[in-house]
Amino acid sequence: MSAKNTAGIIIATGYDSLGRQMNPLTPLGTTTIVKRIVLTYQLAGISPIIVITGFDGLSVERHLANYGVVFFRVENYSEIDFKTDILPALTYAAEKCSQIMVSPVEYPLFWTSTIKKIIQNDGQIRVPINDERLGYPFLLSADVLPELDTEKKFEGWMSFLNECGLDIRLIPVSDEGVACSIENIDHCNNILEQHNRQMLHPYVRLDIDYVTRIFDPKMKMLLMQIEDTKSVKTACSRISLSIGKAWEIINVLEDALGYQVVSRRQGGKKGGSTELTAEGEEYLEKYRLLEKKIQNYANEEFTKIFLTDVE
Numbered sequence: 260m261s262a263k264n265t266a267g268i269i270i271a272t273g274y275d276s277l278g279r280q281m282n283p284l285t286p287l288g289t290t291t292i293v294k295r296i297v298l299t300y301q302l303a304g305i306s307p308i309i310v311i312t313g314f315d316g317l318s319v320e321r322h323l324a325n326y327g328v329v330f331f332r333v334e335n336y337s338e339i340d341f342k343t344d345i346l347p348a349l350t351y352a353a354e355k356c357s358q359i360m361v362s363p364v365e366y367p368l369f370w371t372s373t374i375k376k377i378i379q380n381d382g383q384i385r386v387p388i389n390d391e392r393l394g395y396p397f398l399l400s401a402d403v404l405p406e407l408d409t410e411k412k413f414e415g416w417m418s419f420l421n422e423c424g425l426d427i428r429l430i431p432v433s434d435e436g437v438a439c440s441i442e443n444i445d446h447c448n449n450i451l452e453q454h455n456r457q458m459l460h461p462y463v464r465l466d467i468d469y470v471t472r473i474f475d476p477k478m479k480m481l482l483m484q485i486e487d488t489k490s491v492k493t494a495c496s497r498i499s500l501s502i503g504k505a506w507e508i509i510n511v512l513e514d515a516l517g518y519q520v521v522s523r524r525q526g527g528k529k530g531g532s533t534e535l536t537a538e539g540e541e542y543l544e545k546y547r548l549l550e551k552k553i554q555n556y557a558n559e560e561f562t563k564i565f566l567t568d569v570e
Contacts (some may be wrong), residue, residue: 265378266352267305267396269296272336272344272363273314276415283312283319283364285441288451292367292441293319297326300360301461303374307355309348320499327476329484329497341419342409349489353401354362361416362396368436368447368454369396382428384420387437393417393429394437461561465550469515473544478512481505482535482543485521489532516542531535 284295291489293310300308312319313336320330325388331351333344338461341448366428369387374396377385383400386393397416397461408423420427436454439446442472467474474541477500484494495502513520520539 260303263525264357265360265398266356266358267300267308267360267362268348269293269300269310269354269362269364270345271310271319271339272333272339273312273313273316274337274339275363276363278337280314280383281363281365281441282315282323284315287367287447288439288455289332292324293364294323294326295367296362296364297323297328298458299369299371299374301327302458303371303378304501305360305374307352309352311345311348317499324499325477327480329480330499332496339413341407341411341413345413346404346407346409346545349404351397353404359399359401361399363416366437366439367441368439368450370434370436370454370457371393372457373432373434373437376432379429380425380430382426384421384425385429386417386427387431387432387434388429389432389435389437392438394432394434396437396438438448459565461557463550463554463557465546465553467546471511473512473515474542476550478508479543479546479550481508482520482539486535486543488541489534525527 273281273283275281284291287295288420296513297310299307309331310323310328311331311333313333313415316330316332316336323330329351331348333339335344349359356380360377362369372385377396377398384396385402387397388394395416397420403425406423406425411419411422413419432570435446435450439450441447464476466472477498478497481494481500484497485491488494488497491505492502495505516538518538519540522534522536524534561570
């Protein structure tokens with residue numbers, strides 16, 4: 260199983276599993292705890308990345324708006340209900356991938372190598388363990404979702420999984436970050452530098468310009484969400500973009516290309532819908548292919564130029 264088939268979820272509702280306030284924008288080093296997890300997921304090849312927001316969700320969404328993540332907003336964030344608040348994001352991830360990484364935002368210091376080790380192992384539920392302490396992120400196989408007891412009261416992931424009666428495979432790791440909560444700030448600071456070292460990577464952003472910019476990662480995310488939801492309004496809510504801005508950049512793209520990328524159907528008995536045209540789907544796929552090839556080339560060259568020892 261490859262990382263390409265693995266989605267990632269970050270629980271960033273503003274409260275931890277014990278009901279205590281936990282600000283996803285808490286700084287750790289030179290970035291925030293939620294952005295640190297997003298970057299770690301990305302470096303491990305996790306996609307899509309879904310962030311479940313809640314308290315001050317708009318600030319968190321704006322903070323991550325340019326990082327290619329999808330947002331699900333929880334309204335009753337101080338008391339999480341699994342069926343209402345968590346399951347929709349898990350279902351979305353399961354539609355995209357065969358397995359799902361899950362981490363609460365208060366555990367921001369696990370390594371990319373830990374993610375890869377968990378993925379390479381077998382088991383429908385895989386939980387890392389370090390020095391006899393269970394940790395995060397854990398992995399769920401998408402096919403176990405129907406077996407989860409969604410009516411149980413949610414009082415933390417580990418107790419929830421145990422109470423569902425499913426087999427859990429423990430994956431021993433040397434990574435202290437899996438069990439290091441941001442509440443133990445001294446421990447976090449002790450292992451922070453080690454985590455920072457494995458974050459070194461090339462960052463490539465692909466823009467396509469005409470007279471002006473017509474396509475970029477934000478447009479990619481918008482079209483992908485329109486393709487999924489058949490709604491510009493829902494698509495915008497998932498990527499922290501205003502509806503007015505969405506139509507503005509769609510119109511600029513279509514004017515430059517000379518054809519429709521998005522089809523509009525006005526509301527009737529069944530309501531309106533928005534879909535990608537065949538040409539829009541093709542353009543999106545070409546962009547994603549080019550983006551992937553450029554990133555792969557950058558990764559290979561970065562390794563050769565920066566990470567290979569010179570004698």
